[in-house]
Amino acid sequence: MAPALxxxxxxxxxxxxxxxxxxxxxxxxxxxxxxxxxxxxxxxILRSPDGTFSCGFYSVYDKAFTFSIWYSEAANKTIVWSAxxxxxxxxxxxxxxxxxxxxxxxxxxxxxxxxxxxxxxRNVQHAQxxxxxxxxxxxxxxxxxxxxxxxxxxxxxxxxxxxxATKLVPTTQSRSPGNYIFRFNDISVLSLIYDVPDVxxxxxxxxxxSVYDNNRSRYNSTRLGSLDxxxxxxxxxxxxxxxxxxxxxxAPGTKRRLTLxxxxxxxxxSLDDLDGVWSVSMVAISQPCTIHGLCGQNGICHYSPKPxxxxxxxxxxxxxxxxxxxxxxxxxxxxxxxxxxxxxxxPHTDFxxxxxxxxxxxxxxxxxxxxxxxxxxxxxQYQQGTGSCYPKSLLFNGMSxxxxxxxxxxxxxxxRFNVSDTPIPQSNVxxxxxxxxxxxxxxxxVRYPFxxxxxxxxxxxxxxxxYSFIVAISIIEVSFIAFAWFFVFKRELGPSEMWAAEEGYKxxxxxxxxxxxxxxxxxxxxFRVELGRGRSGAVYKGVLxxxxxxxxxxxxxxxxGKEEFQAELSIIGRINHMNLARIWGFCSEGSHRLLVCEYxxxxxxxxxxxxxxxxxxxxxxxxxxxxxGVAKGLAYLHHECLEWVIHCDVKPENILLxxxxxxxxxxxxxxxxxxxxxxxxxxxxxxxxxGYIAPEWVSGLPITAKxxxxxxxxxxxxxxxxARVSELAVGSDVHSMxxxxxxxxxxxxxxxxxxxxxxxxxxxxxxxxxxxxxxxVIKLAISCLQEDRNKRPTMESVVQTLLPFDEASD
Ligand SMILES: *[C@@H]1O[C@H](CO)[C@@H](O)[C@H](O)[C@H]1NC(C)=O
Ligand SMILES: *[C@@H]1O[C@H](CO)[C@@H](O)[C@H](O)[C@H]1NC(C)=O
Ligand SMILES: *[C@@H]1O[C@H](CO)[C@@H](O)[C@H](O)[C@H]1NC(C)=O
Ligand SMILES: *[C@@H]1O[C@H](CO)[C@@H](O)[C@H](O)[C@H]1NC(C)=O
Ligand SMILES: *[C@@H]1O[C@H](CO)[C@@H](O)[C@H](O)[C@H]1NC(C)=O
Ligand SMILES: *[C@@H]1O[C@H](CO)[C@@H](O)[C@H](O)[C@H]1NC(C)=O
Ligand SMILES: *[C@@H]1O[C@H](CO)[C@@H](O)[C@H](O)[C@H]1NC(C)=O
Numbered sequence: 011m012a013p014a015l016x017x018x019x020x021x022x023x024x025x026x027x028x029x030x031x032x033x034x035x036x037x038x039x040x041x042x043x044x045x046x047x048x049x050x051x052x053x054x055i056l057r058s059p060d061g062t063f064s065c066g067f068y069s070v071y072d073k074a075f076t077f078s079i080w081y082s083e084a085a086n087k088t089i090v091w092s093a094x095x096x097x098x099x100x101x102x103x104x105x106x107x108x109x110x111x112x113x114x115x116x117x118x119x120x121x122x123x124x125x126x127x128x129x130x131x132r133n134v135q136h137a138q139x140x141x142x143x144x145x146x147x148x149x150x151x152x153x154x155x156x157x158x159x160x161x162x163x164x165x166x167x168x169x170x171x172x173x174x175a176t177k178l179v180p181t182t183q184s185r186s187p188g189n190y191i192f193r194f195n196d197i198s199v200l201s202l203i204y205d206v207p208d209v210x211x212x213x214x215x216x217x218x219x220s221v222y223d224n225n226r227s228r229y230n231s232t233r234l235g236s237l238d239x240x241x242x243x244x245x246x247x248x249x250x251x252x253x254x255x256x257x258x259x260x261a262p263g264t265k266r267r268l269t270l271x272x273x274x275x276x277x278x279x280s281l282d283d284l285d286g287v288w289s290v291s292m293v294a295i296s297q298p299c300t301i302h303g304l305c306g307q308n309g310i311c312h313y314s315p316k317p318x319x320x321x322x323x324x325x326x327x328x329x330x331x332x333x334x335x336x337x338x339x340x341x342x343x344x345x346x347x348x349x350x351x352x353x354x355x356x357p358h359t360d361f362x363x364x365x366x367x368x369x370x371x372x373x374x375x376x377x378x379x380x381x382x383x384x385x386x387x388x389x390x391q392y393q394q395g396t397g398s399c400y401p402k403s404l405l406f407n408g409m410s411x412x413x414x415x416x417x418x419x420x421x422x423x424x425x426r427f428n429v430s431d432t433p434i435p436q437s438n439v440x441x442x443x444x445x446x447x448x449x450x451x452x453x454x455x456v457r458y459p460f461x462x463x464x465x466x467x468x469x470x471x472x473x474x475x476x477y478s479f480i481v482a483i484s485i486i487e488v489s490f491i492a493f494a495w496f497f498v499f500k501r502e503l504g505p506s507e508m509w510a511a512e513e514g515y516k517x518x519x520x521x522x523x524x525x526x527x528x529x530x531x532x533x534x535x536x537f538r539v540e541l542g543r544g545r546s547g548a549v550y551k552g553v554l555x556x557x558x559x560x561x562x563x564x565x566x567x568x569x570x571g572k573e574e575f576q577a578e579l580s581i582i583g584r585i586n587h588m589n590l591a592r593i594w595g596f597c598s599e600g601s602h603r604l605l606v607c608e609y610x611x612x613x614x615x616x617x618x619x620x621x622x623x624x625x626x627x628x629x630x631x632x633x634x635x636x637x638x639g640v641a642k643g644l645a646y647l648h649h650e651c652l653e654w655v656i657h658c659d660v661k662p663e664n665i666l667l668x669x670x671x672x673x674x675x676x677x678x679x680x681x682x683x684x685x686x687x688x689x690x691x692x693x694x695x696x697x698x699x700x701g702y703i704a705p706e707w708v709s710g711l712p713i714t715a716k717x718x719x720x721x722x723x724x725x726x727x728x729x730x731x732x733a734r735v736s737e738l739a740v741g742s743d744v745h746s747m748x749x750x751x752x753x754x755x756x757x758x759x760x761x762x763x764x765x766x767x768x769x770x771x772x773x774x775x776x777x778x779x780x781x782x783x784x785x786x787v788i789k790l791a792i793s794c795l796q797e798d799r800n801k802r803p804t805m806e807s808v809v810q811t812l813l814p815f816d817e818a819s820d
Pocket of ligand 2: 132133149150151152153154155
């Protein structure tokens, strides 16, 4: 391809290719605590060491992604596994994280967990994509503790075993799972099963034969199968070593996959290395009409010469363009009225299964009589010669194709119908050949077999529906302000009226919405479990209807009017950072003002740091990580937010810790909610906590973001020492004590003696800390605690100072 390009263009494409390879090829491992983000789906991928497989976010359609593994070399990405096939995630903010606890978790834009590997994994070291296409999680002794091979979707890869638990289900265009299953059945026979609410039956191996006639064994309960690199499919039930073999099994090194396709057929594919196109090298079912359910209830599959679905006389297609629901009767045969009936003969046709009875050696008339007298009988199958009669209660799996045993269906219709003009579905490839002729064989290399059944114009509308739903999410997101405006200002809807209007948007806006007071009373079970109490109000634990645990904060002393309150919230509701506790919504009804916030599992830093009986001690790594995380959260508030936000009350009580002890700052933005004019005098009354406030609060200077930097400095000292700094000020005022402490620490830093660091750091750590990190944190705390606020660093530069010392980022 490259020589055909003009030289400069080739160089450019080569360069970008090299850039792509060099940054992508180096990475097959996802370290503990790191993640892949959907925004970087083109570069943020894992590649197996030999480059055969890639793993990352895959765009299923505009703005919707799955986390998948695919063959890198196929011309079109061929997905072989997905973590969330049936539930795509949004194109923004979705991430896959290997959490420090060991669980691998996929979260959607609103932090909903869409998929997880399992939270029982212990001592996890990293996740890795292997050359076999297996994504594994290994523990510190190198053993695999989880693997994607254990939960296949629609594909088996060479070296991936087929076990008793293996179950393949096709991936359909509409992303809803298909109606077919590939697995070991109850008698340990590897089978293809048609499975819908009304019927469930096996169509491979051929149900008309006995197990042994199909060359299977039913008494080997091992239930073990395998696909090897040569394209040989083996299974414990294949009797006498009869194996299924790819047509190109002699070609070594061919890349293969075994996939259960949406048409219910199981195919083995081989990849052509040159053009990246897959071709079929083995197919389980050579006569597609024997796949059950293809034409739905009452529908008949026949060859003309391609496999085609049709309705029998007296029936019409239920859902034009989609054969899933088959055909429906155009008549009603009332049971009690004894309406005269007729039987229409459909030669070479059978509806498989749903037999009411099995009668042998009776005449056609006797069989008709039985069906006439039973209202539920829709027709019967009759074989001349043996005189076997099978009345049917349902007409499923219809097919018209000659089989060695000549069969005919006699369909029960009202006598008033004149069907002489109605065509009867027949396989025209048979005419005028004898009935023993094989129906059309599956041609090799067919990529989308069954065009007549699969590609329907109606299929598009469903796609469009989903597509527009996804687009709607992003539109709502963008126009969020306008949306809030509508509900908040334009006209006040009554709560019930509003819920009705909002219902349709509930899903889309679930990351920030308005709640009714009643809803929150229910969520908190009448404010039963109190999590904490501060000057701004009490916090209660609750569980929303979607089972999300939340912290509900009942605000008091709100001087802001309803509209101002809501306007402020519409801004802080959009703030989203991993070190800031999310605000999911609010309630503003009558005098009630409540915030619905993310529930953070491990409570506040103050609870853990200053607990009397120290049952749990934060280790040094956790402490450093908390210092860094809090700095990141504050830097985001100060510098990156849409609107500049000063916290004004940074203290260990407002730093929450999640299950991984990752810090999340809470109560940000409350300064704005709680006072009207925003003047510093007012702020002093409602915000700030003695022991953490900067000196300029007292001297009445305007408040800037540097007040948070000062408070952060004190938090750093407390994280280091494990003690409440304000408690050191016995008798004197806090600020003069701090001035003293800072100058002592500054002197010590200048000196060459080092043992004082050990004395300053929390004794509970018994000396287990990183000296370099501790020194850096002390130095940082000193600069944050400068009297002159202009000498204090910004939170941004605090983060920059700490980052190089963070071990986790190596
Ligand atoms: C890749 O997908 C596109 C769009 O679906 C299709 O037109 C094209 O033929 C496919 N290419 C190959 C090699 O399968
Ligand atoms: C790793 O997993 C293996 C197998 O489950 C187990 O035997 C081993 O003890 C684990 N190692 C660690 C360090 O947990
Ligand atoms: C079973 O195996 C025999 C011998 O290989 C073969 O002739 C026969 O067609 C096979 N039967 C089926 C149903 O595949
Ligand atoms: C069952 O199948 C397995 C795998 O093919 C084979 O090793 C084993 O001998 C079989 N057992 C019996 C009882 O045939
Ligand atoms: C048959 O009867 C049912 C209910 O009695 C009715 O809903 C349906 O429309 C009728 N179908 C036809 C084709 O008349
Ligand atoms: C049915 O219709 C065909 C043509 O429309 C007609 O020739 C035939 O006589 C009709 N049969 C009955 C029983 O009415
Ligand atoms: C056909 O209809 C069924 C259910 O009625 C639906 O699940 C399926 O997605 C539809 N197929 C297409 C291609 O629209």
